[in-house]
Amino acid sequence: MARTVWDSTVGKKTVMAVSGLIMLLYLVAHMIGNLKIFFGADEFNHYAHWLRTVGEPLMHYEWTLWVIRVVLVVAVVAHAVSAYQLSRRDIRARPSKYVHKKPRASYATRTMRWGGIILGLFIVWHILDLTTGTVHSGGFEAGKPYQNVVDTFSTWYGNAIYIVAMLAVGLHIRHGFWSAAQTLGVGSRTRDRALKAVANVLALLLTAGFLAVPVGVMTGVVS
Amino acid sequence: MKLTLRVWRQKNADAEGAMSTYQVDGISPDMSFLEMLDTLNEELILKGEEPVAFDHDCREGICGACSLVINGDAHGPERTTTCQLHMRSFKDGDTIDIEPWRAAAFPVIKDLVVDRSAFDRIIQAGGYISVPTGSAPDAHATPVPKPDADFAFEHAECIGCGACVAACPNGAAMLFTSAKVNHLNVLPQGAPERETRVLDMVAQMDEEGFGGCTLAGECATACPKGIPLTSITGMNKEWLRATRKAAKK
């Protein structure tokens, strides 16, 4: 069955929808967690430490976190690979363009592709910046995420990259959430307006919630 | 009406094509778009030039033979077939671009005529029901609930014109395929082949080199028969159901 799913355009799109929804679920949790930065360094750092001890004593230190990381890596890779393969197929299926151009035709599709590439690059930068500290601007210190975040958003490029990426997330989810509902066969004429509304609200909440942190640092609310 | 036409001319499948410009005069707003092209062709024949090849048959919007992307819109600016589009939708002095359906799976044969036999093969893969031959059964032999009958009818309206493929930025045939899958899968007559139908038709669709769906929605906007975008959602649902059932076996 795995073969049938992966070899079919409809099946590959299902992989994309499921992996996208897994990432979306994670983003909601991540966004809520980030907002704890507004309650001060102690609470934020304590929350980050808690992430490593969730599930104890059943789980060992950091086990739960690693399970989440593995699920996310699988989701990102599955999502990006299917997006790449489907996009290549789509471009090959329409080799000659119309002479009479209508820009709107592929607006959503192009935004999703470019947005996806931006998000992919962002994910790499984001991990190197705040998880491993490899490209961090200040003196990165593991276990001190509050200071690390403040350092990142004290640079103009840290803010710029982050803001662009969060706008991309919003646009991606706006089309993506509704698309996933169609791909998984749960959309319908009666549900269409509700699904679009949920997609818009999710996109708006996530973008606003994520952007609150750099805005907080820039305005000095978080320092 | 006096019009400037820019028409895609291509000698055969292997030749390079290009847009050619023509002037037509004396066009009545009551003419259909195809009658306007007939007028152009008569003039071309009188001048000893090759007439523009385009597909048409019933000219009453039911056969699905006519095509043409007119000013970037499949079947032109109105929601109908090109044969049912009238010149009153244009203004005197307009320039009109006329191009063939564009998709890898629909190669151009000549001028505005494309090969749509990929659709026939998708239908052959599962767009049918198996019935015993003999005299026609009584009309009420197999009861169909009214909402199901309406649903089936809405999807049965597809005339296989291919405008959905032409309009899709990915050259996808999802709307066409889903119209047939939904039409037959909801009916008791279609039940015996419900799973194989959707799996085989989608596989054939992929095999023909059509693209995938990105829910851009251009197909449903272009469809002269108003097949809704949710038709694709319905087919995805049927495909997932059939795949799950096949996995359990």
Ligand code: HEM
């Ligand atoms: C590695 C980076 C990413 C790439 C390359 C990427 C690319 C894409 C592309 C090309 C599509 C298809 C758009 C369409 O059908 O028009 C898509 C859909 C989607 N994406 Fe992403 N994306 C990425 C990251 C994300 C993230 C972080 C999320 C989490 C919220 C996400 C959620 C979704 C969802 C829910 C869909 C809808 C699936 C469907 O069309 O059925 N994506 N993505």
Ligand code: SF4
């Ligand atoms: S779904 Fe609509 S546009 Fe596509 S082939 Fe059928 S009638 Fe034509």
Ligand code: FES
């Ligand atoms: S010629 Fe038959 S539908 Fe247009």
